[in-house]
Amino acid sequence: MQIELIVTFLDLCETRSFNKTAERLRITQSTVSGRIKALEAVIGRRLFQRSRAGTALTTEGLRFEPHARSLRHNWITALNATRDSGMAGVTMRIGLQHDLVSFEISRLIGAFRNTLPDTVFLFEADYSTQMCADLVAGMQDIAVLYSPQTHPDLHFEGLGEVSYVMISTQPDALQEMSRDRYILANYSPAFAYAHAALLPDFAQVSLSIGQNAAMVDLLTSLSGAGYVLRHSANALIAAGTCYPVANAPVISQSVFAGINARNRHRSVYRRMLRILMDHYAHDRRQVTGTP
Missing domain, CATH: 3.40.190.10 (Periplasmic binding protein-like II)
Known part of the structure; x- marks a missing residue:
């Protein structure tokens, strides 16, 4: 199965519009229709119902959607693994809200390195909306941000202020x-x-x-x-x-950590979240004088 079929299906699940999905993916509407028909042929079920009211998922489409998200995530994970094959350890891609790059970043990097010495860390500064999109697409592993974006594939935890x-x-x-x-x-x-x-x-x-x-x-x-x-x-x-x-x-500004929901219980992510919680609680301790 071509991954483009899954990507198109999931985008259409969000837009519920063949025109909007074509614009977002920068392809023609006929290409969107062709990909959906090809996916339906592979699965053997109709996934969308089109009417004057718009485009809606069928019962089979609703059942297939979470599995399609898993397929996309696994595909991106596999691609990232091949890109990291020349490195000594696993690479963790960490997104940081622009303002937080200057917040004792050396102390945070030191804590990550002490806890996960065989891991390669890639830090990127960005804004919340883009980081959430990167988490969904599998282009980032964890993001530290101000504005969580509700999405079924994402899990957020408060870190402090x-x-x-x-x-x-x-x-x-x-x-x-x-x-x-x-x-x-x-x-x-x-x-x-x-x-x-x-x-x-x-x-x-x-x-x-x-x-x-x-x-x-x-x-x-x-x-x-x-x-x-x-x-x-x-x-x-x-x-x-x-x-x-x-x-x-x-x-005060609340700070959150975002990860793909599939990773929320994995040990390495829980360890990273604990480091982040301690790091961003530091500002609050300075204000209140608590140890």
């Missing part, structure tokens, strides 16, 4: 802050929601940015005020570049 604090290049209090100097952070949907609730007067400004590193660069080059990760704020304050903004609320 990181904190964002407001700093300024001038010794301001929140009540004295000018909107013209404020740079709006847009790190995640959860952060944006908390910010709008806590600081409604600063929800509409002329400049916004979506990365902690970019915010640090703007604050140091353009001057102004904005939210950055606590460890970035501490470094800028210690250097005398910025000041903490008095009375500004701290905004």
